[in-house]
Amino acid sequence: MVLGSFEQIKLNIMKRHSTILVLLLLLSASSFCKEKNEAEKILQKTSETLNRLKVISYSSYREINNFADNYFAKNSGDSYFEYNNSNVARFQMRSTDYLQVYNGNEYFLLDHKDKTIELEKKTIQQIKGLSLLYNSIAALRIALPLILAENSPKSIKDTLIEGKTYHLVRFELHKKSIEFPEGISTFDAEVTKYYKLVIDQHTALPYMLFDSNSINKDQYYTKTIFTKINTKPAAPEKKTWNSFNYKSYKPYKKPLRNPVAAVGATFPKWSLPKFDLKQQDTLKSTDVQDKIVLMEFWIKDCGYCMEAFSGLKDLQQKYGKNIEILSINAHEKKEDVGFFYKREKPGYTMLYNGEKLAGKLGIYGYPHVIILNKTGTVIYSSEFDKEKIEGVISKVL
Numbered sequence: 001m002v003l004g005s006f007e008q009i010k011l012n013i014m015k016r017h018s019t020i021l022v023l024l025l026l027l028s029a030s031s032f033c034k035e036k037n038e039a040e041k042i043l044q045k046t047s048e049t050l051n052r053l054k055v056i057s058y059s060s061y062r063e064i065n066n067f068a069d070n071y072f073a074k075n076s077g078d079s080y081f082e083y084n085n086s087n088v089a090r091f092q093m094r095s096t097d098y099l100q101v102y103n104g105n106e107y108f109l110l111d112h113k114d115k116t117i118e119l120e121k122k123t124i125q126q127i128k129g130l131s132l133l134y135n136s137i138a139a140l141r142i143a144l145p146l147i148l149a150e151n152s153p154k155s156i157k158d159t160l161i162e163g164k165t166y167h168l169v170r171f172e173l174h175k176k177s178i179e180f181p182e183g184i185s186t187f188d189a190e191v192t193k194y195y196k197l198v199i200d201q202h203t204a205l206p207y208m209l210f211d212s213n214s215i216n217k218d219q220y221y222t223k224t225i226f227t228k229i230n231t232k233p234a235a236p237e238k239k240t241w242n243s244f245n246y247k248s249y250k251p252y253k254k255p256l257r258n259p260v261a262a263v264g265a266t267f268p269k270w271s272l273p274k275f276d277l278k279q280q281d282t283l284k285s286t287d288v289q290d291k292i293v294l295m296e297f298w299i300k301d302c303g304y305c306m307e308a309f310s311g312l313k314d315l316q317q318k319y320g321k322n323i324e325i326l327s328i329n330a331h332e333k334k335e336d337v338g339f340f341y342k343r344e345k346p347g348y349t350m351l352y353n354g355e356k357l358a359g360k361l362g363i364y365g366y367p368h369v370i371i372l373n374k375t376g377t378v379i380y381s382s383e384f385d386k387e388k389i390e391g392v393i394s395k396v397l
Contacts, residue, residue: 039156039169047144049204055082057233061225068219070339077132088124093132108243118252133180135209135224142183167199260362265378272351275341292323293372299331305367308384316347328354
């Protein structure tokens with residue numbers, strides 16, 4: 001009888017705990033939904049505010065902090081945009097050395113240092129990849145309605161910056177990112193982009209935009225700050241909108257480039273410094289003659305180059321006893337190359353000062369791999385494609 005009562009008490013306690021857990025879960029879900037709705041409400045207001053504007057000017061400062069790959073960069077400039085309904089009618093973006101203009105019919109770039117002008121006939125949809133457009137207010141204007149349509153996590157809280165309170169809205173994009181001019185671009189990589197948008201509570205205009213990702217985590221982030229925002233700015237002078245008014249600027253001429261080294265070509269003689277923590281040394285083409293040689297050309301400001309490191313390590317482990325693998329940095333100083341040498345601890349040889357050799361071989365895109373047979377003839381010249389590279393190596397071993 002006593003035992004029965006004890007079991008009943010135990011059962012009642014378990015039921016009570018289950019009920020409390022369900023209530024907590026419901027409260028948590030309710031709180032999450034409420035916070036998401038609040039975040040979407042703020043984003044909606046900012047989106048509507050931006051999309052009502054016929055004109056806007058602002059200054060921006062952006063920094064890239066890539067601790068994992070030892071890459072840091074900053075840029076800043078002033079932007080002016082005019083809109084025809086929801087479309088960009090024309091814009092001007094000005095930095096210390098450049099003026100970029102789109103007048104609705106053509107895009108041109110003025111280089112103030114070289115006093116050159118680069119002119120291209122482009123639609124607004126063909127204009128992308130410009131530094132001042134990355135995570136810009138112009139990009140946010142297009143992206144926010146699309147972000148609101150995404151059923152993705154969103155949250156909001158207040159944040160204090162220099163004594164002023166702002167909204168801080170967090171949101172995520174899976175396998176997508178903010179991009180101008182499409183608003184949101186998609187990619188194949190299994191990665192989630194994390195964004196933090198700081199919004200002025202009084203104007204509903206963006207003040208800061210941070211982005212990071214699920215791969216690099218705290219080893220990478222960008223920060224963009226918007227200042228001097230003017231929603232009723234005076235338009236730049238009429239004469240600044242047309243390329244023919246810049247008579248003191250000569251047409252830009254693209255530098256002559258060598259064709260990329262093709263399969264069947266004989267590889268030129270070369271000599272490059274070898275990165276070594278203990279001593280200075282040089283590697284010459286004569287040192288690897290009569291060997292199968294894999295040369296991978298890379299630079300540090302290149303995501304695909306960073307991805308190639310793991311593939312190169314695999315190739316070294318699999319074929320290192322039978323072929324010579326050389327990692328050749330094209331642009332960076334010895335100190336920068338040292339960062340990657342220490343991080344990767346390569347079993348292969350790492351060389352630097354490879355820009356002239358890369359130019360001679362017609363290599364301007366990275367990473368680029370060249371494989372030579374034992375007679376010094378090119379048998380592979382293309383991007384870093386591990387499967388294709390292994391196929392070529394297996395045929396000559």
